[in-house]
Amino acid sequence: MLLKGKSAIVTGSTSGIGLGIARAFAKEGADILLNGFGPQDDIETIKADVRALSGAKVEFVGADVSKEDDCAGMVATATQAFGKVDILVNNAGIQFTAPVHAFPTEKWNAVVATNLSSVFYLSKAVLPQMLGRRWGRIINIASAHGMVASKEKAAYVAAKHGVLGLTKVTALDTAGTGVTANAICPGWVLTPLVQKQVDALAERKGLSKEDAAVELLSEKMPSKQFVTPEQLGGLAVFLCTDAAAQMTGTALPMDGGWTAQ
Numbered sequence: 492m493l494l495k496g497k498s499a500i501v502t503g504s505t506s507g508i509g510l511g512i513a514r515a516f517a518k519e520g521a522d523i524l525l526n527g528f529g530p531q532d533d534i535e536t537i538k539a540d541v542r543a544l545s546g547a548k549v550e551f552v553g554a555d556v557s558k559e560d561d562c563a564g565m566v567a568t569a570t571q572a573f574g575k576v577d578i579l580v581n582n583a584g585i586q587f588t589a590p591v592h593a594f595p596t597e598k599w600n601a602v603v604a605t606n607l608s609s610v611f612y613l614s615k616a617v618l619p620q621m622l623g624r625r626w627g628r629i630i631n632i633a634s635a636h637g638m639v640a641s642k643e644k645a646a647y648v649a650a651k652h653g654v655l656g657l658t659k660v661t662a663l664d665t666a667g668t669g670v671t672a673n674a675i676c677p678g679w680v681l682t683p684l685v686q687k688q689v690d691a692l693a694e695r696k697g698l699s700k701e702d703a704a705v706e707l708l709s710e711k712m713p714s715k716q717f718v719t720p721e722q723l724g725g726l727a728v729f730l731c732t733d734a735a736a737q738m739t740g741t742a743l744p745m746d747g748g749w750t751a752q
């Protein structure tokens with residue numbers, strides 16, 4: 492068990508990529524604080540499922556990461572429950588699409604607050620204790636859209652590029668302290684966030700959902716295969732090992748060749 496004795500906050504872990512990373516950490520023995528939205532019954536099922544993977548402690552806080560007070564409260568709860576927070580995965584994120592000239596300002600504010608400001612709020616809240624113990628891992632789930640753009644994603648692309656900038660500054664501000672900060676840049680992963688985009692494409696072009704998924708992949712990913720939450724979990728675990736102690740300030744694509752083009 493690579494992460495026995497470590498404790499982690501994974502934001503947006505009631506679904507998709509965050510849940511995949513939480514499960515990967517739990518399998519390696521880490522205590523996990525889950526976060527996100529969803530019906531209470533579903534959250535209880537997820538907690539039991541993650542707990543069953545290793546018997547480590549599993550807590551849940553329904554904090555809204557777009558709010559600084561909620562972020563500080565979540566770090567305080569995790570610290571009380573586990574004694575410390577060693578690993579922070581900033582994963583929670585939302586999407587909204589519209590051309591820039593028609594992009595609703597309230598959607599811009601919501602996407603930037605959830606996908607970018609949250610990373611600042613939580614990093615700020617957790618870093619003092621990581622620096623005090625001279626060990627910590629901050630893993631920011633950015634996107635291929637942190638490196639390149641797509642049309643109609645003004646807020647998302649701006650926020651994800653911002654996440655890469657913030658990751659680099661965090662790495663410089665903590666260099667040599669035992670704390671590292673890195674970003675993972677996934678290509679398409681078939682989660683609820685992307686299923687909505689597949690459904691919209693199917694509707695717009697009169698395609699079946701399967702054909703729409705293939706078209707979405709073909710447009711961007713040379714591999715034409717989805718990345719999985721399990722594969723992203725494996726990379727996140729690696730970033731927490733001693734082998735990755737000198738990796739900091741990086742942006743790691745896992746995107747089937749998307750950004751190699």
Ligand code: NAD
Nearest residue numbers: 503505506507508527528555556583584634679680682684
């Ligand atoms: P998802 O919709 O399946 O899950 C998002 C999670 O974030 C859920 O648990 C949701 O409850 C939570 N969440 C949303 N707003 C929140 C808030 N304000 N406070 C707390 N939790 C909140 O999405 P996903 O596809 O698993 O995406 C996870 C991350 O990966 C996002 O940052 C996304 O931008 C990024 N990403 C996804 C893909 C993809 O193809 N799915 C690709 C690249 C990057």
